[in-house]
Amino acid sequence: MKEFLTEARRIRSSRRKKKGYSPLHKFFLIFHFSFFICFFLFAFPAAAQNQAPALATQSVVVMDATTGTIVFEKNPDDEIPPASLTKLMTMHLAFREIAAGRASPEEIIVPPRESWAVNQLPRSSVMGLANGQRLSLAELFLGMAVFSGNDAATACALCFAPSVDAFVEMMNREARSLGLPHTRFVDASGYSEENMTTARELTEFCRIYLDAHPESLANYHSVREFAYPRAENYPGLDLSGNPVRAPTTRLHSNNNNLLGRVEGVDGLKTGYIPESGYNIAITAERDGTRFIAVLLGAPSEWGGDRLRDEDGRKIVEWAFANYRTVKLDIGAMEAVRVWKGKENYASLVPASPLKFTALAERGEEISWHVTIRGPIIAPLPAGSPVGDLVIYDSLGELRSIPLVTVGDMERGGFFKRLLDSVRLFFRQLQKK
Secondary structure, eight states, rough: HHHHHHHHHHHHHHHHHHHSSHHHHHHHHHHHHHHHHHHIIHHHHHHHHOOOOOOSEEEEEEEEETTTTTEEEETOOOOOOOOOGGGHHHHHHHHHHHHTOOTTOOOOEEEOOSSSSGGSSSTTTOOOOOOOOOOTTHHHHHHHHSOHHHHHHHHHHHHHSSHHHHHHHHHHHHHHTTTTOBBBBBBSSSTTTTBBBHHHHHHHHHHHHHHTHHHHIIITTTOOOOSOGGGOOOOOOOOTSOOOOOOOOEEEEOOOOTTSTTTEEEEEEEETTTTTTEEEEEEEETTTTTEEEEEEEOOSSHHHHHHHHHHHHHHHHHHHEEEEEEEEOOOOOOOEEEEEEESSOOOEEEOOOOOOOOEOOOOOOOEEEEOOOOOSSBBBTTTTEEEEEEEEEEEEEEEEEEEEEEOBBBBBOOHHHHHHHHHHHHHHHHHH
């Protein structure tokens, strides 16, 4: 019996060795299994929350309009014709002339023959400029922003230059001066496929445009509908002095279908030519955060405009769900002690603006603390980093911004330096 039990134990042990694992192996298996369970439970939901949507559009950039921080990009440097987004540069130059006092939105113009709708290239989008009309510059801007009228862009160019070609030269000079090396134009409307830009450069230009002309959103780009021509646009005689009967007024809706459909969207411009596909520049503001999204190259076939609009909606919603602009107002900084200098105190300023892009869950219950990197000893030039402004929120440290001197800190005289040296010596003794 004893031999039988011994043999049975030997067989069971042999089977465990063939089928199972040693205790050490079991420990490592349980450890790795637990690790991966925790990874999937905690890491993947966070990743999914921040995962940008898949987009059909070829090239996309999303930027925080306040800070210039790019929060999303897809093929940002592909060169693509901007199509009617070109009109933003045309309007920018016109607004600049108005700001300089050389024109007024209420100024009345007579559309030159070159700008009439009948003289535009085939398949052009037009507002309906014609012989015998009179209209204001503001109406021309609405014709570009709402109708996306190529005739309006041509008339606008001829208001500020002797020819469209001369105005295009102004556009290209402005692009170069703004540091947009891949952005170039051959017309004022965007009809030609030879106009060129990138999503990165056009997003930066839109930021410049909004900074320079913030009123353009309410006055033009967010206008839903515009009727033209109206009776007052026809004084009764054409350029030859012949009576003109005003045609039926045409009501046109803004081509930006995201206006009123996506919270906060108040601009900016759409565009399409077959060579580029469907383009859009979007801007939206919610709770003090404004984003700019430029999408270039949605499919040009039927339905491409709906794909572009859906991509625009998805990426704007994603941006607001994941990022926010934090803006601080800390008032005047307290002056700090300077040793061995002519002056005893120095003024400090943050080295970068107190506006930055943060994750959406950050930025609540803001506080800050100033740290100085040891004693500040003259001489030091202006802009010398001497400390940090450490910013906190409810979740911990959020950002650290260097503090720099405002002006030069000149070296003090011999006795001033000697006295401060003695004071510093005893100060360090006290700390020890």
